Amino acid sequence: MAVDRVPVLKRCRSLGLDPVYLGIDKKSTRQLRRTNRKMSEYGLQLREKQKAKFIYGVLEKPFRNYYKKADKMTGQTGANLMTLLELRLDNVIFRMGLARTRREARQIVDHKHVLVNGKQVNIPSYQVKAGDVVEIRESKKNSQRYKDILDATGGRLFPEWLDVNQEALQGTVKEVPSREVIDVPVDEMLIVELYSK
The missing domain is CATH 1.10.1050.10 (Ribosomal protein S4/S9, N-terminal domain)
Structure with a gap:
């Protein structure tokens, strides 16, 4: 890769x-040293x-x-x-505040921690659709990693096209985002x- x-x-x-x-x-x-070109x-x-x-x-x-x-x-x-x-799964995880960066979100998806509509998905480029429920697997929800992430991303504002429940580590894509x-x-x-x- x-x-x-x-x-x-x-x-x-x-x-x-x-x-x-x-x-x-x-x-x-x-x-950054810029030339005047x-x-x-x-x-x-x-x-x-x-x-x-x-x-x-x-x-x-x-x-x-x-x-x-x-x-x-x-x-x-x-x-x-x-x-x-914007509708890539790794980006949606980042936007929901379940990862500090998009790279970390990609790793979370790769490591099979994410469920989309109850099914495990480990493809970061997976296209999420309106109405999809994205959440962290039940067995991983109590891990220290997600407690640390929530401490770091607690004050982050969520986009209006996502409905996020950070305590339950899940969110719903309400609509396809416009530009x-x-x-x-x-x-x-x-x-x-x-x-x-």
């Missing part, structure tokens, strides 16, 4: 991204794509597949792409321009 081993704060600096979007509270004190149109498009891939932890081939799927759906391709990425409620700082139109060349 391919793993991105670039230091997170270094990658955030190079993409001009706040680490808070990844669930990381650290701040880098280093400043103006970035080309292609450079801007590429950076937006890299930003989206980095935030959601998706590699190039699956990301391109998400784009193709979004292009076939009705409506705007860019908004569809962001919705597909307006997805608070990710990515200009998806640049990604669409890049892939439609």
Whole structure:
């Protein structure tokens, strides 16, 4: 399995991204040395794509597949792409506050701690649908890991498209999120321009 081993704060600096979007509270004190060269149109498009891939932890081939799927759906391709990425199971676990970061959420799913509608799912890219109930397995609910996670994510605000019960470690996807409620700082139109060349 391919793993991105670039230091997170270094990658955030190079993409001009706040680490808070990844669930990381650290701040880098280093400043990125920028030259006064103006970035080309292609450079801007590429950076937006890299930003989206980095935030959601998706590699190039699956990301391109998400784009193709979004292009076939009705409506705007860019908004569809962001919705597909947002409905990944690992992202839903992160949004519910059951993981500190999306990487940790991915690991939780990989380790078979998650049930979707009562069935065990260990695929981080699993597409959750409206009405799905996502929860942590009963045998894992009392573990120290989840107590620590809830202490760290206790004050986190949940998106309006999720109905979360943190004490029971479960939540329901009320609706498919629209682009307006997805608070990710990515200009998806640049990604669409890049892939439609």
